[in-house]
Amino acid sequence: MVLNELGARINGALQALSKESVIDSKAVDALLREICGALLESDVNVRLVHQLRENVKKQLNMDDLATSSNKRKVIQTSVYDELCRLVDPGVQPWVPRKGKQNVIMFVGLQGSGKTTSCTKLALYYKRKGMKVGLVCADTFRAGAFDQLKQNASRAHIPFYGSYSEADPVQIALEGVGKFRKDRFDLIIVDTSGRHKQETELFLEMEQIAAAVKPDNTVFVMDGTIGQAADAQARAFKESVDIGSIIITKMDGHAKGGGAISAVAATGSPIIFIGTGEHMHDLDRFSARPFISKMLG
Numbered sequence: 476m477v478l479n480e481l482g483a484r485i486n487g488a489l490q491a492l493s494k495e496s497v498i499d500s501k502a503v504d505a506l507l508r509e510i511c512g513a514l515l516e517s518d519v520n521v522r523l524v525h526q527l528r529e530n531v532k533k534q535l536n537m538d539d540l541a542t543s544s545n546k547r548k549v550i551q552t553s554v555y556d557e558l559c560r561l562v563d564p565g566v567q568p569w570v571p572r573k574g575k576q577n578v579i580m581f582v583g584l585q586g587s588g589k590t591t592s593c594t595k596l597a598l599y600y601k602r603k604g605m606k607v608g609l610v611c612a613d614t615f616r617a618g619a620f621d622q623l624k625q626n627a628s629r630a631h632i633p634f635y636g637s638y639s640e641a642d643p644v645q646i647a648l649e650g651v652g653k654f655r656k657d658r659f660d661l662i663i664v665d666t667s668g669r670h671k672q673e674t675e676l677f678l679e680m681e682q683i684a685a686a687v688k689p690d691n692t693v694f695v696m697d698g699t700i701g702q703a704a705d706a707q708a709r710a711f712k713e714s715v716d717i718g719s720i721i722i723t724k725m726d727g728h729a730k731g732g733g734a735i736s737a738v739a740a741t742g743s744p745i746i747f748i749g750t751g752e753h754m755h756d757l758d759r760f761s762a763r764p765f766i767s768k769m770l771g
């Protein structure tokens with residue numbers, strides 16, 4: 476079930492409740508059954524769905540509700556708040572500060588949209604008046620440097636990489652060093668991905684992180700991967716200190732479960748979502764507007 480279908484089904488359940496003449500625990504159970512069923516079909520982790528159901532139930536003391544003149548509103552608000560909690564870890568996202576030499580390291584599996592998102596983020600902060608540089612420390616994938624170079628050139632963003640140096644740690648150090656020397660505000664380091672979470676990948680990420688000491692590490696995850704999101708996000712979290720998340724391909728067949736699992740597994744906030752292949756297809760993320768939009 477894709478994201479807008481999930482929203483429509485939850486909305487439908489909430490509206491059905493509005494039509495009930497008596498709102499008792501049976502009606503609330505039916506509502507929660509429908510909402511939880513929809514979340515499970517959207518690949519939201521079963522543990523989180525169970526938690527949502529319990530939290531809503533706890534908040535809704537049926538005795539109090541019996542006297543509440545606006546039961547429906549209380550129930551709807553409780554469901555809405557719990558949905559927001561699924562995508563909001565309650566952590567203030569890190570933001571680069573102008574005048575400080577901020578370093579961001581991007582991590583994620585190959586094909587997740589890491590390189591594309593690096594350029595998108597660079598462009599986002601360039602438009603905010605920052606001096607931004609991109610470093611390609613991906614020596615694993617053939618053509619990675621050309622891709623970053625091409626994207627960066629199109630966006631008029633300075634870049635650093637090498638066709639001959641095979642050591643990604645060396646490239647990262649040199650690139651960050653160069654942009655630091657030139658007093659760049661924001662230096663974004665793209666690292667290599669692998670097809671799946673592998674030891675070599677994590678070792679390389681740890682070495683790059685130890686060398687460039689990023690102020691923030693952004694984990695990029697494909698929003699369409701569904702149930703695989705939980706294990707993937709956990710594996711990255713164990714190896715690097717994930718500060719923020721970017722969920723890509725939210726324009727496609729993203730089900731929502733992936734984004735929710737990534738937040739739960741890392742405890743880190745989603746900062747942006749990718750909404751297309753073009754450089755400007757990057758939306759700032761915040762939980763409440765996201766859930767409101769999903770519910771239509």
Ligand code: GDP
Pocket residue numbers: 583584585586587588589590591592668723724725726727748749750751752756
């Ligand atoms: P990397 O291997 O993680 O660096 O992934 P790339 O940046 O090369 O992206 C892999 C593919 O996903 C490319 O075809 C991108 O154009 C595409 N892509 C990246 N982000 C998005 C997005 O937000 N929406 C869509 N539809 N495609 C995206």
